[in-house]
Amino acid sequence: MPALTVQFRRLETTRAAVGWAGVKAIIADRPKDLAGGMGLGLSGGELQALALGAGFCNQLQLSAEALGLEITALEVDVDLAIEGDLLAGATIRTRLATAEGEADTDRLLAHAEANSTISNSCTRGFPVTVARR
Structure with missing residues (x-):
């Protein structure tokens, strides 16, 4: 990318x-x-939560295509909390259905979680540099 x-x-x-x-x-x-x-x-927090949700929605579509599945229902909610040490924690909650059934829905969710760039970057941490132009 x-x-x-x-x-x-x-x-x-x-x-x-x-x-x-x-x-x-x-x-x-x-x-x-x-x-x-x-x-x-x-706000920055709202943008961060939206980025997590948007990235996960997009990854679910990519994962469905990679696995040959059809998503028939999709809802993603993101809860974000800023802790005292200025680090955010988030929970991504999904309601998801596929034409192929619940077992494939679980497989799709696992694939998306493993391959989501934004959520994996936040979970693992990524470098941020602040510089003058």
């Missing part, structure tokens, strides 16, 4: 930032009245 770059730039007259990847954009902000936040967009 090629490297991925996104950009964030402050949204004028606010303390929020607009982020984009290609032609897709979001607004990142803090909750209202927290460090000047206006609640205009998603």
